Amino acid sequence: MKKLLPTSTAGSLPKPSWLAQPETLWSPWKLQGDELTEGKQDALRLALQAQQLAGIDIVSDGEQTRQHFVTTFIELLSGVDFEKRETVRIRDRYDASVPTVVGAVARTRPVFVEDARYLRQLTDEPIKWALPGPMTMIDTLYDSHYKSREKLAWEFAKILNQEARELEAAGVDIIQFDEPAFNVFFDEVNDWGVAALERAVEGLKCETAVHICYGYGIKANTDWKKTLGTQWRQYEEAFPKLQKSSIDIISLECHNSHVPMDLIELIRGKKVMVGAIDVANHTIETPEEVANTLRKALQFVDADKLYPCTNCGMAPLPRQVAQGKLSALSAGAEIVRREL
Ligand SMILES: [Zn+2]
Numbered sequence: 001m002k003k004l005l006p007t008s009t010a011g012s013l014p015k016p017s018w019l020a021q022p023e024t025l026w027s028p029w030k031l032q033g034d035e036l037t038e039g040k041q042d043a044l045r046l047a048l049q050a051q052q053l054a055g056i057d058i059v060s061d062g063e064q065t066r067q068h069f070v071t072t073f074i075e076l077l078s079g080v081d082f083e084k085r086e087t088v089r090i091r092d093r094y095d096a097s098v099p100t101v102v103g104a105v106a107r108t109r110p111v112f113v114e115d116a117r118y119l120r121q122l123t124d125e126p127i128k129w130a131l132p133g134p135m136t137m138i139d140t141l142y143d144s145h146y147k148s149r150e151k152l153a154w155e156f157a158k159i160l161n162q163e164a165r166e167l168e169a170a171g172v173d174i175i176q177f178d179e180p181a182f183n184v185f186f187d188e189v190n191d192w193g194v195a196a197l198e199r200a201v202e203g204l205k206c207e208t209a210v211h212i213c214y215g216y217g218i219k220a221n222t223d224w225k226k227t228l229g230t231q232w233r234q235y236e237e238a239f240p241k242l243q244k245s246s247i248d249i250i251s252l253e254c255h256n257s258h259v260p261m262d263l264i265e266l267i268r269g270k271k272v273m274v275g276a277i278d279v280a281n282h283t284i285e286t287p288e289e290v291a292n293t294l295r296k297a298l299q300f301v302d303a304d305k306l307y308p309c310t311n312c313g314m315a316p317l318p319r320q321v322a323q324g325k326l327s328a329l330s331a332g333a334e335i336v337r338r339e340l
Helices: 033-054 071-075 113-122 134-138 149-169 186-200 219-226 235-243 261-267 287-297 319-339
Strands: 077-090 094-107 128-132 174-178 207-212 249-253 271-275 306-309
Touching: 033 113, 033 319, 071 077, 094 149, 113 149, 128 134, 128 149, 134 149, 134 186, 149 174, 149 186, 174 249, 186 235, 207 235, 207 271, 235 249, 235 261, 249 306, 261 271, 261 287, 271 287, 287 306, 287 319, 306 319
Parallel strands: 128 174, 174 207, 207 249, 249 271, 271 306
Antiparallel strands: 077 094
């Protein structure tokens, strides 16, 4: 990026009420068949326009084509039985009924490649595409086949790499892997989590990012955050290994969170997507608040490597709140840009 402080979002944006129930995660589609295909494309265009109106520099599909950031990807793989469900504890935080891995997992066809092509033809701006990371994928499943989290993660990493290569060929500029699980399973992150992520980006020429956050503003997450104390030092566990990794960009939660900003120093040299918008409340930040968070981050990341962003996805927010937050992000970045 030539422009200083290019803005983007972590991923999801609210869906229109005619496509899925607003302010709800895992909300079922309201359309079916060809109508659903058309509806998703219409929603993608609206999400793109929302970002363009707000002046966001690196745009995305707003995850309009997926029901959930992990399960929609897994749905199209073979080896996973969605009828056979088991209750598991997700990220050590809340119980959910999840599908079961019953055989060797494989990608039988592209998952998001057509959607990415569609977005590409709508805009000349840089586009970012989010995929789930291997560790977060295994944490959203029950495994009765491999019986090893590491083995299953490795299989998913190979599958993600196939998808990522085709997304790159479709014209995606930045491929992002969402790994909120990196904030929970520290030993595994260092044993094989970062290695699996590097397997997923193997051979890519486009830029790659990993997004690590404290989650959407849902109750299970806000309850968990209350147990973390006054300083959230989780990033300290994964950062040293990520700093040495081949991943280009690290996407983080910063604004309104208890993450000590100086932890960013541990990834010096990497590009950093700094979360300057809180997605866990409905209050729209002022541009000055956004600018303040970015100024603090500038102590630990060089200006040409700072990418203003949101803390996480905004799918569960009301649409007008999300729109306001996008505009605040853009305006806040512009304040700091003028100071540089
Ligand atoms: Zn997130």
